[in-house]
Amino acid sequence: MEKISVAVRFRPPKPSVDADADSPSFSGGGAVGNREWRIDDSGISLLHRAVPVPGTSFVFDHVFNESVTNARIYGLLVRSLIRGAVDGFNGTAFAYxxxxxxxxxxxxxSGADPGIIPLAVRDIFDTAAEAADREFLIRVSYMEIYNEEINDLLTLGSEKLPIHESLERGVYVSGLREEIVNNAEQVLQLLELGEANRHFGETNMNVRSSRSHTIFRMVIESSAKHQTNSEDAIRVSILNLVDLAGSERIAKTGADGVRLKEGKHINKSLMILGNVINKLSENGKQRYFYGALP
Ligand SMILES: Nc1ncnc2c1ncn2[C@@H]1O[C@H](COP(=O)(O)OP(=O)(O)OP(=O)(O)O)[C@@H](O)[C@H]1O
Structure with a gap:
């Protein structure tokens, strides 16, 4: 697998979006107006009256159409990341x-189609159980970045946590609860607790819109059961599963008051994240950052 994979998922259209003349449909979904996205396994392009619009073809590692399940996305994109994390390699999957x-x-x-996070949690414990020659210690934490402040989703009232950096730990969030876990059910219960503490709010675009970025983190530590001199007797890896808040056009979300303030913070932080990723992708060039996260 490549070091970085980028995939696009088309969601089934919502009735309200169908009626929106600004939103092109996609091939297979029935043409609405004159524009539609044509999609295949690895690319998308915009057509106007069946003619490609210049500059609107994009290539990805995968393109998923509306009928894909979370399990298929997990199998193609995330499973190898999870197996790698159990073997001691850091990994991150995020939705943008x-x-x-x-x-x-x-x-x-959903209940019928569990997402990347629950699938990953089960897979980690199953994969660890198969590694008969190693012992595992797994810790989880769950935080959100809300209006540029970090809150612990596993401890009610643990808010505005500071970020520190040290030689031993690298960059870390001070005071964040880290729970040692022994099985998938225990983690799923913690996730449920975190979901209840997370900031959601209603906008014109989404009745349950995430108003914060969330980072679910698993630290996977393993050691060889039998004495060995090999260098990887102890392995530590970090897996981050991130659900970013969505970029939004205020005119479409109809946000005002608290929702407007949240929307501005969301858009600003996503712009900075985009800048950071652009700079990181400029291999070998000097990197400048014009903002800070969060
Ligand atoms: N592939 C899909 N199949 C069925 N329903 C979907 C699909 N994708 C999204 N939905 C539904 O659309 C609605 C909005 O989706 P969701 O909340 O996941 O969006 P989001 O990108 O996380 O939005 P926000 O950035 O505002 O938090 C939800 O009711 C969700 O269940």
Missing amino acids: GQTSSGKTFTMNG
């Missing part, structure tokens, strides 16, 4: 996109 595009649906899923 405009509000109501289906990020939380993809990361958390």
Whole structure:
């Protein structure tokens, strides 16, 4: 697998979006107006009256159409990351996109179609159980970045936590609860607790819109059961599963008051994240950052 994979998921259209003349449909979904997205396994392009619009073709590692399940996305994109994390390699999966595009649906899923996070949690414990020659210590934490402040989702009232950096720990959030876990059910219960503490709010685009970025983190430590001199007798890896809040056009969300303030923070932090990723992708060049996260 490549070091970084980028995939696009088309969500099924919502009735309100169908009626919106500004929103192109996609091939297979029936043409609305004159524009539609044509999608195949690895690319998308915009057509106007069946003619490609110049500069609107984009290539990705995967493109998923509206019928894809979370399990398939997990199998193609995330499973190898999880297996790597159990073997001692750091990994991150995050959902990025405009509000109501289906990020939380993809990361958390529904009862009928569990999302990336619950699938990953089960897979980690199953994979660790298969590694008969190693012992595991797994810790989880769950935080949100809300209006540029960090809150612990596992401890009610633990808010505005500071970020520190040290030689031993690197960059870390001071005071964040880290829970040692022994099985998937225990983690799923903690996630449920975190979900209840997370900031959601209603906008015109999404009745349950995430108003914060969330980071679910698992630290996976393992050691060889039998004495060994090999260098990887102890392995430590960090897995981050991130559900970003969605970019939003205020005119469409109809946000005002608290929602407006949240929307501005969301858009600003996503812009800075985009800048950071752009700079990181400029291999070998000197990197400047014009903002700070969060
Ligand atoms: N692939 C999908 N299949 C079925 N329903 C979906 C799909 N994607 C999203 N939805 C539904 O659309 C609504 C909005 O999705 P969701 O909340 O996941 O969007 P989001 O990108 O997380 O939005 P925000 O950035 O505002 O938090 C939800 O009711 C969700 O269940």
